[in-house]
Amino acid sequence: MATKIRLARHGHKDYAYYHIVVADSRSPRDGKIIERIGSYNPNTNPLTIDLNFERALYWVNVGAQPTDTVRNLLSGEGVLLMKHLQGGVKKGAFSEAEAQKRFDAWKAQKDAKFGKISREEASKKAATAKERLAQEVEANKAKAAAVAKKRQEAAEALAAAAVEAAKEAAEAVQEATQEAAE
Numbered sequence: 231m232a233t234k235i236r237l238a239r240h241g242h243k244d245y246a247y248y249h250i251v252v253a254d255s256r257s258p259r260d261g262k263i264i265e266r267i268g269s270y271n272p273n274t275n276p277l278t279i280d281l282n283f284e285r286a287l288y289w290v291n292v293g294a295q296p297t298d299t300v301r302n303l304l305s306g307e308g309v310l311l312m313k314h315l316q317g318g319v320k321k322g323a324f325s326e327a328e329a330q331k332r333f334d335a336w337k338a339q340k341d342a343k344f345g346k347i348s349r350e351e352a353s354k355k356a357a358t359a360k361e362r363l364a365q366e367v368e369a370n371k372a373k374a375a376a377v378a379k380k381r382q383e384a385a386e387a388l389a390a391a392a393v394e395a396a397k398e399a400a401e402a403v404q405e406a407t408q409e410a411a412e
Contacts, residue, residue: 233255233295235251235289235295235296237249237250238253239259245273247269247273250269255295265285268282279307281303290304290310308337315332315333
């Protein structure tokens with residue numbers, strides 16, 4: 231039986247995520263599988279790969295052929311490198327400890343590279359958030375000043391209207407006293 235390591239689509243329209251599965255090459259994409267060894271979500275930033283490393287390595291070692299996309303995912307996770315290093319151990323080029331040392335060095339270098347990228351991305355996000363906050367504070371100050379000016383004008387208009395009403399009332403009282411005196 232020819233086995234493939236491939237992606238099985240899940241999710242809904244416009245939001246697909248995938249299970250990384252081992253299946254017979256003749257079965258349909260989302261059909262019967264032999265084993266699920268991980269998942270892949272391209273919708274997140276950075277994309278999310280959850281992989282059972284040991285099982286993926288086992289299936290690659292027993293001859294399961296990964297599809298092109300899965301080959302890239304396995305390569306990024308180091309499964310294919312470990313298979314290559316295990317081949318060197320079988321040939322006697324170096325020991326198992328040396329193979330593990332080389333793999334750990336590769337993994338540390340990869341983590342440092344992506345850690346640097348994620349730190350830079352986080353600092354950019356923080357800077358833009360800080361800038362937006364400053365702009366929002368400035369806009370709020372401008373709005374508060376406009377509202378205060380409007381309230382001041384309304385208060386002055388109300389005071390002017392009260393003064394006018396008081397003058398009219400005083401004039402009305404004078405007219406009433408003059409009419410009463412006559």
